[in-house]
Amino acid sequence: MKLRFSKMHGIGNDFVMLDCRQQPFALRESQIRDIADRHAGVGFDQLISIEPPRDPSCAFYYGIWNADGTPSGQCGNGVRCVAAWLHRAGALAIGDTVRLESPSGPVTVRLLGPAEVTVDMGVPVFEPARVPFLAEAEAASYAIEVGGETLQIGAVSMGNPHAVVVVPELGAPSLFRQGPLLTTHARFPAGANAGFVQVLGRDHLRLRVHERGSGWTLACGTGACAAMAVMRRRGEVDDRVRVELPGGVLVIDWAGPGHTLWMTGPAAFAFEGEWLGKTAAR
Structure with a gap:
């Protein structure tokens, strides 16, 4: 299995980013864990897929998976990396404000610079x-x-x-x-x-x-x-x-x-790579 990815981080919270805009996300939980392995894999805190939106009011959807393969509802550092990734891909310009769809619902992001993003994280829920x-x-x-x-x-x-x-x-x-x-x-x-x-x-x-x-x-x-x-x-x-x-x-x-609560911080690219699968990696 060959899988192209970008490695990014938001103040050390690190991610493997997958471009799933043209092909559906199809990794199994075991494969996610293999990629997350920091010795035999790539290593990450979360894996993020960038996909077409389910909600027509949003520009893109992003999925989030933890290192143990379980899904996550939201990731504040991750959404900033999504915005920076979209900028590098030519889908988002500096100064743009765009609505993205997370597993927990829509969020609004504003790209302040190529590596600086502010995010409307919604209203905190205390109930x-x-x-x-x-x-x-x-x-x-x-x-x-x-x-x-x-x-x-x-x-x-x-x-x-x-x-x-x-x-x-x-x-x-x-x-x-x-x-x-x-x-x-x-x-x-x-x-x-x-x-x-x-x-x-x-x-x-x-x-x-x-x-x-x-x-x-x-x-x-x-x-x-x-x-x-x-x-x-x-x-x-x-x-x-x-x-x-x-x-x-x-x-x-x-x-x-x-x-609503707003979060502002950086997003950084580390490297681009190709995952060759568990056997090839070891």
Whole structure:
């Protein structure tokens, strides 16, 4: 099997991009896992297919798969890479605003430069049933048992479920135990991305994210949006926040409940390649 691809990343959150505009996406879950292997494959946090839109109001559709082969509903760093990829392909010009279709629904992107994109990530969803998160009523904070400890979390969907935990310091060993447990917690029926956030000021957050299906990542765009949304809803940050992740910085703007949230950040090409299949790769 020969498969042409582009390797891209958004502040370290890396992707294999597939051009499926003329041919349908047809990879099996096992093939996705093979390509994701960072030793015998290409390696990625998510694989993204760029396809014709299902929704006629959108210019293109993009599909998202995690490194374990499972589908994902949204990826903030990934959609910026989609916009930059479309620019390189001649389908999007600098200054253009275009509506794209994600697995979770339409998003609007604006190409600020060849490697700088701002994205309308939609209205954050806090209603537990829609996250989904098992809770009797909506609240700004929930007590949840994780590995014998009680954590206070915020629960929100930014196209995929997020658990947000405020911590005093991101280097605590307990975080690396709690992240995987929170990602697969029974109160998140569809799993969740676990975000640990340190508040450095009303306009500055620091974040680490353990993603469902991919593990610890250098960056998570929807995780940055989720952290800002939870903290803004609690009144602890302003309407524009710099979110510092291990791979770099994203800027998140949100006026508050009822408004859409905007994320701005870079997208970069690493290389182009051809996947030859599991046997040839090894």
